Amino acid sequence: MNKGALAKENFKTGMNCSQAVVLAFKEELDLSEEQLKKLSIGFGGGVARQRNVCGAVLGMTMVLSYLKSDGQDKLAIYSLIQKACAEFKEQANSIICAELLDAQTLADKSPIPEERTEKYYAKRPCADMCELAGIITEKYLKI
Numbered sequence: 001m002n003k004g005a006l007a008k009e010n011f012k013t014g015m016n017c018s019q020a021v022v023l024a025f026k027e028e029l030d031l032s033e034e035q036l037k038k039l040s041i042g043f044g045g046g047v048a049r050q051r052n053v054c055g056a057v058l059g060m061t062m063v064l065s066y067l068k069s070d071g072q073d074k075l076a077i078y079s080l081i082q083k084a085c086a087e088f089k090e091q092a093n094s095i096i097c098a099e100l101l102d103a104q105t106l107a108d109k110s111p112i113p114e115e116r117t118e119k120y121y122a123k124r125p126c127a128d129m130c131e132l133a134g135i136i137t138e139k140y141l142k143i
Contacts, residue, residue, distance in 0.1 A: 007056070007134030011127045014116055016044025020130040021059030021137065028067055028141070046097025049111055054097045056126070056133035057088055063137050084140045091132055092125075100125055 001009075003024045010020035015037070022040040026033055042048055043058040061081055069077040089095050098106055105124055114120050121127060 002135065003138040004131040004133075004135035007059075008127045008131035011130040012116075012121070016041065016113070017055035017126050017130050017133075018043035018059040018062070021056050021133045022062055024130075024134045025063045025067070025137065029063065045113070049113070051098035051101065051106060052096065054088075054092075054095055054100055054129055054133075056129040057085060057095045059130075060084060060088070060133040060137045064140055067141055080140060080143065084136050087136050087139075088132060092129060100129060 007021045007024040010023050011017060015023060018040040019037050022029070022036050023033065026036055029036060031039070040059055040062060043062075044055040046052040046054055047058070061084075064081055064084060065077055068080055085095050092100060094100055101124060108114065
């Protein structure tokens with residue numbers, strides 16, 4: 001299974017968008033599943049359901065930063081992540097959670113996540129955004 005499909009499946013198990021992408025790369029990240037879930041939980045829903053940058057994009061950013069950066073060279077990692085974000089935006093039309101969701105979904109500003117039901121999955125593109133972020137992340141890890 002490719003990383004995009006794994007990220008999509010992770011989301012469908014109840015992980016938030018950021019966790020779903022990060023956990024798709026758990027073997028490469030060399031951290032425990034618990035550590036990765038804790039590290040990425042606050043980025044779901046565009047940072048704690050505030051609908052800022054898409055949590056899947058933030059998960060992609062965390063994975064690329066950790067695996068492609070030396071922790072010092074900002075220019076190299078910023079350039080790589082800008083390219084990855086541009087590719088995501090080209091395919092999804094935005095990297096902003098609020099722009100990716102419909103008006104009905106945006107009306108809920110509560111910090112309480114919605115229950116995961118078939119209706120939940122049918123009205124949001126989140127699983128597909130996780131898949132896209134996983135695919136792009138996998139591609140940019142090979143560069």
